[in-house]
Amino acid sequence: MAQTARVPQKQLFGQPIGLYVLFFTEMWERFSYYGMRAILTLYLVSQTMGENPGLGWTNAEALSLYGWYTMLVYVMSIPGGIIADKVLGQKKTVLYGGILLVIGHGILAVEEMWAFYTGLLLIILGVGMLKPNISTMVGGLYKEGDIRRDKGFTIFYIGINVGAFLAGITVGTVGEFYGWHYGFGLAGIGMLLGLLVYVWGQKYLVNVGNLLSQEDRDSGASLGNLFSNLFKSRLQLMISLGLLVFSVYWMAVESVAYGLLFIFLTVVVALMMMVYQDLTSKIMKDRYVVMLLSFILVIVFWGAFEQAGGLMNIYAKDNTDRMLMGFEIPASWFQSANSFFIITLGTLIAGFWAKRRLKGKEASSLFKMAIGVLIMGLGFIFMVFASLQFQSEGSSAMYWLVLAYLFHTVGELCSSPVALSFITKLAPAKYASLMMGVYFAATGLGNKVAGVLGESASEAGEMSIFLGITIFTVIFAGIVLLMLKPLKRLTHGAEDNEREISEQEDYELGDPEVTK
Template sequence: MNANTQSSWLGHPRGLFLLCGTELWERFSFYAMRAILVLYLTDKTINGGLGWTTQDALNLYGIYTGLVYLTPVFGGWLADSFLGQRRSIIIGGALMAIGQFTLALPNSFIDPYELHAFYVGLGFLIVGNGLFKPNISTMVGQLYGEGDNRRDGAFTIFYMGINIGSLLAGLIAGTASIHYGWKAGFLCAGIGMLISMVIQLVFAQRFLGSIGIEPAAQKQLRESGSNEKQPLTAIERDRLKVIVVMSLFVIIFWAGFEQAGGLMNIYSQQYTDRMIGAFEVPAAWFQSLNPMFIIIMAPLLAVVWRRLDDNEPSSPIKFAMAMGFLALGFVCMVGAAMQQGGDMSVKASMWWLVGAYFFHTLGELCLSPIGLSLITKLAPLRLMSVMMGTWFCANAVANYVAGFIGSHVGDAGPLAIFGGIAVTAGVAGVLLVLCSSKLVEWMHGAEGNPVSARKVGEESTAPAL
């Protein structure tokens, strides 16, 4: 089943909105947990936290988020080869729900094994995410036939769903944690994961039909009438090169961006003046700025791309723009650090953080949904989920690097770290502009204005994967 055989809503297959709802609640679960993880680790034990140092907490945060983005390559391979995407999503969702509820267990149930239960819960979340994350994104692309120009718009809608979940997560989990303790925040995350699974189980057959049921590798063999794997064509090789090169720049972007859940989270808690009159804004609420800005700006940016028409930037140029916006965001954080003047007892204005999240969000919109769409355009069908997982592997490396960088704030100081990230992002953006023409050539018309694939000679092949 594809977009042409489904009833539509707002010009898109209804299956898109089912997948959007499934991902919304799964992302609510993920970001609810992320919004309070570092705060829970560093809070005093008397308040229900674990009493870790900032460096230890940020190191764990980097390892955890790195593994969350590393396991999708294995989850994608299992789905493509054996399970199929739909079954992988259900298994992964169940494991993540178990993980969230394990984290939410009251201390009276698990003393003196609270730390062991914490690690077990993280383990379930990591494995479950590996099965869930690459396959939900891949199915969005399968709703559309080759050359369907609605695909980028579909991923923008999908990405808005992700960020509605993220917006709700910071507000709900952050508020619940303040009033009822950290375990209440983890409980909210578990409930969100259950809602995601129920949506998928109840409506998938109706709105997705056969999409995602049969493993992609088996489907290709059946349709080709061959029992042997087909080798890659020259065009497929070039397109995979684009994915690899773009992944390297993705590492740089997310290594900076993911300071939001670690270093910037700590900075907002300890070094930011969060008072509005007599009200103190909870630090966890700043995690909702990014999704709020995405919900506001994603439709506006989609209109801009559409009005540019033939002048719309290519994906490499959009990635370069993302690097520029990331750099501007950290220029705002440099301003916050300069306002402190090296005196950590002085609190910086929260508006520096608001500005940073605004520019980071613009960068994210120029990179993340565009990257997801690009994978479904460039990757061969039999490798779609694997390549989506590989794409998320770049996030794994980036998240580990982000945690490593953030954990050294005590040694280098906020000004050096924020300034270093800004300079690195700016240089990466310039490099992307310089190599963009070659990357577009390797895409062979995947983004429109097609360069005839026949010129490359599809008969050229590489060893089968």
């Protein structure tokens, strides 16, 4: 199917109507994912006997599975992106991913171990097909240089968190009070609603997410040709072989699972080098390098942030005084704190950055991402205080968790929606879905790092982990800020023309701040 010619899009509140279709689709998809995520580790560590039995795993075992699962969910975005670029197009790939998710969440409602692992596998495959491509479709709603792109991604991001907020409260309550598998089933119902919204809204997505024409697809090298070019570069071949030897050694001597992960990462590194070789201009190559460097920011951010569903979730259950006016607040409810703050603060923070840019102050995507890492890292100071209080009193107050989630949310709003938009600005068009897939794979690696850090808390202690995260993220963000100017030069002005376009389009849309 050829790419449909672009026609003017209907708008609602200054944004394409298609944005709101994707908003509600992703809202319900995130309801299902974060609902299951809110109760997963709690289900794993709950005792096998009692009114609401779990699997009785240790904290370390639960956090290990959590790390592997949340990593694979996002790593599968790479094949999901390839399928969209080369086979189905983004629109159909999102549809099939949604179907897999409905089936996967439904199977999790069955109280059998085969159903548990089968459901997790289907969710991994479904998210891998849906997540990168629906985000790329959001970017496709906007012309190059359109400042509404960042605002659109922020609106889209709020939709994600409306779903996540509802999930923590509803799925968490059902799971903790009525049965874990009832909670998993409720998450599946949410995904079904998202799928229905997506099918209904196809008429507003005519111009985005279609499979590129055969000519456009052929203009980019096939994956087979890309890897065949590996043998034409001695340096890249040596790097790839060195990584492969290390991976095989690790698999044979240390861990099969990690060895397979390292082999996969070797393939990804080789693929990224070959994509670089395939680019035809210096500007494209420089932007591509900056985009790859931004993935390091993504890994660091989510490696710290994703303590929320793992270590901090268990900390809330075991170490926090959750009594409020005679009612014990379920541990899973704290998973909604982040989403609540995003919903209430999202437009304020987006407006702050927009005004800062229009005043000519530093507001580049890389600057926002570095500031996001810094603020999020400082949030762990409150978890250090919580740990100190627990050591002296035997429990810690809830407000430490709430303050930590507040700082994490402000950091996330500075970093994550901007990172999504940044990828769509810098990624080569013929590799757009693949690059979004690599972005989510970087998110997945961050999730795995989070799991590893959480596991180590059983030996190092929670306070050491929280303090270590704070120190590392502050230093890392500082280094990125020092390197900001040379990194911005390599983007070759990808964001420089947004202010002019903003003022023109605000006038056309009747912005009172411009037209009064």
